Amino acid sequence: MMIAPIDTPRMTLDGLKQEALADLALLGYPNAPWLNDLPRPDAADVADVIIVGGGQSGITIAAALKWDGLRHIRVLDSCAPGAEGPWLTxxxxxxLRTPKTQVGNEFNVVNLSVRRWFETRYGHQAWADLSRIPRTDWKAYLDWYADVFEIAITNHCEVLNVAPQGDLIAVTTRMGGRIETSLARTVVLATGxxxxxVWRVPPFISAALSPDRFDHTNGPVDFDALKGLRVGVLGHGASAFDNAIKALEAGAAAVDLCFRRARLPRTNPHRAVETPGMMTHYPDLSENIRWDIARFFRSADQPPPVRSFETAMSLENFRLRPATPWLEVSQQADAIHVTTSDGVLEFDHLLLATGMDVDLAVRPELRTIHDKVALWGERYTPQDGSEDARLARFPYLDGFYGFIPKDPGDAWVSRVFAFNSSSFVSHGPHSTSISGHKHAVPRLVRGVLRRLLLDREAVILPELKAYISADLPIPDDFEMVLAEANRQPERSPETGKPAMRSGA
Ligand SMILES: Cc1cc2nc3c(=O)[nH]c(=O)nc-3n(C[C@H](O)[C@H](O)[C@H](O)COP(=O)(O)OP(=O)(O)OC[C@H]3O[C@@H](n4cnc5c(N)ncnc54)[C@H](O)[C@@H]3O)c2cc1C
Structure with a gap:
């Protein structure tokens, strides 16, 4: 969707940046630094926090921590500059699916909001006319937001491991073939x-086909290569419809979108949990209800976004096939044969909108930590009939997104915070999304600051005693001068009362 920027803008985006910075200054941004360097020769190289991931969560967390006076914040991302998050890939x-009125990462600062950004770029009328925020504009807004807070993302930097090193965390990275280790007091995984x-490909499909015959819809897809082909899509979520549309726009001969359900979901239950109460205090809910909510969201899918659904339905050669589970897949000479409850369908290529497998062990950055953190399956015994092997594999996080060690000897794991999809059972379905940020980011920030404060417990009192910062502007010898004055009071010849001395 192309919306023309306004010809004669009242203000440029740079002007808006200055207004946002002026607002921030009025609100005390940034707080004075309060975290002293560690007493070690390489102190300047030790980050207060390393944030893995420079998507919308990573930059919002970095902004909030900067606001709270942290100086040594690093944001690392494996992707190229400007390609962070899913938006341009x-x-x-x-x-977006998110309603345009939803507030998120702007910390209640109007001049930081996407609405003000959009109106500055395209005008007030364009905002009024908008149904939802265009995807590419959302990413452009996030880039502007990172610029306002001067968040420099280290790109092409893949995090390969986080492991303990003394009282710190060693973060191993690969950048352009170079492997390095950086130290941090805390680490936030904002990895999306x-x-x-990993993105899930059903084993009966990957076992039957060569990898060039299928793609997961949340990965790279060579749509040009689908020209003239019959494409089968499995799944009914947003990405199933969006990939079907892209395939047909690229010239696919036909696209059949198949799913097991007899009917598409109509209601989006996610909207029902986006209340301030739920979003702010979710981790205070009992284990039973959090488990049952997670189970509910596993079964009650979101419907596809209206626009994606309507666009797909309007395209010639698009076929929607409810109640069509794929039972078996095989590669035949002429085509891929997909056996369904409704007969055999023939395709040349498959697009799989089949979600994600929960498996901490396959994540490179979790290589060391994955078997040291408590999981829901170990901490919680579901009531009869509500067992769920997938949910059991999610980490059991503390109230601030911190990992909890399986073995108390691995206390270092609580310096690592999982602000990503692994917080689903502990913190609910919305932490990293636009609707989650307003409530979830402050919880994470409290956790990081809490950890950094607790580390300093031994030095708090000595520092308090050594603290010098004059509030009262009087000289050091004030009391001496005062004593002298009190000893020999001069009397006013007129009144007979003590005369005030200058300087006292
Ligand atoms: C089709 C689609 C539509 C969506 N629509 C919406 C919507 O309307 N509203 C909404 O709120 N959300 C939407 N989402 C969800 C969206 O993905 C999240 O809200 C958002 O991306 C979360 O931001 P994040 O920063 O937590 O993670 P991400 O944006 O995914 O960013 C994670 C970053 O971490 C980096 N990374 C991961 N692992 C490593 C590593 N080991 N080393 C270095 N870097 C690493 C990645 O490169 C990535 O840039 C949509 C998603 C999709 C796919």
Whole structure:
């Protein structure tokens, strides 16, 4: 979707940046630094926090921590500059699902909001006319937001491991073939939707076909190569529809979108949990209800976004096939044969909108930590009939997104915070999304600051005693001068009362 920027803007985006910075200054941004360097020769190289992932969560967390006076914050991302998050890669929809009125990462600062950004770029009328925020504009807004807070992302930097090193965390990275280790007091994993595992390809499909005959819809897809082909899509979520549309736009001969359900979901239950109460205090809910909510969200899917659904349905050669589970897949000479309850369908290529497998062990950055953190399956015994092997594999996080050690001897794991999809059972379905940020980011920030404060417990009192900062502007010898004055009071010849001395 192309919206023309306004010809004669009242203000440029740079002007808006200055207004946002002025607002921030009025609100005390940034707080004075309060965390002293560690007493070690390489102190300047030890980060207060390393944030893995420079998507919308990583930059919002960095901004909040900067606001709270941290100085040594590093944000690392494996992707190229400007490609952070899904927005310009595998998110293929025209516009966001999130309602345009939803506030998120702007910390209640109007001049930081996407609405003000959009109106500055395109005008007030364009905002009024907008149904949802266009995907590419959302990413452009996030880049502007990172610029306002001067968050420099280290790109092309893949985090390969986080492991203990004394009282610190060693973060191993690969950048351009070079392997390095950096030290941090805390680490935040803002690694996104697949941060708890990998995109899932059903084994009966990967076992039957060569890898060039299928793609996961949340990965790279060579749509040009689908020209003239019959494409089968499995799944009914947003990315199933968006990939179907892209395939047909690229010239696919036909696309059949198949799913097991007899009917598409109509209601989006996610909207029902986006209340301030739920979003702010979710981790205070009992284990039973959090488990049952997670189970509910596993079974009650979201419907596809309206626009994606309507666009797909309007395209010639698009076929929607409810109640069509794929039972078996095989590669035949002429085509891929997909056996369904409704007969055999023939395709040339498959697109799989089949979600994610939860498996901490497959994530490179969790190589050392994955078997040291408490999981829901170990901490919680589901009531009869509500067992769920997938949910059991999610980490059992503390109230601030910190990992909890399986063995108390591995206390270092609580310096690592999982602000990604692995927080689903502990913190609810919305932490990293736009609707989650307003409530979830402060919880994470409290956790990081709490950890950094607790580390300093031994030095708090000595520092308090050594603290010098004059509030009262009087000289050091004030009391001496005062004593002298009190000893020999001069009397006013007129009144007979003590005369005030200058300086006292
Ligand atoms: C089709 C689609 C539509 C969506 N629509 C919406 C919507 O309307 N509203 C909404 O709120 N959300 C939407 N989402 C969800 C969206 O993905 C999240 O809200 C958002 O991306 C979360 O931001 P994040 O920063 O937590 O993670 P991400 O944006 O995924 O960013 C994670 C970053 O971590 C980096 N990373 C991961 N692992 C490593 C590593 N080991 N080393 C270095 N870097 C690493 C990645 O490169 C990535 O840049 C949509 C997603 C998709 C796919």
């Amino acid at each position: 595998f998110a293929r929809m025209e516009e 939707y697949d941060g708890a595992g």
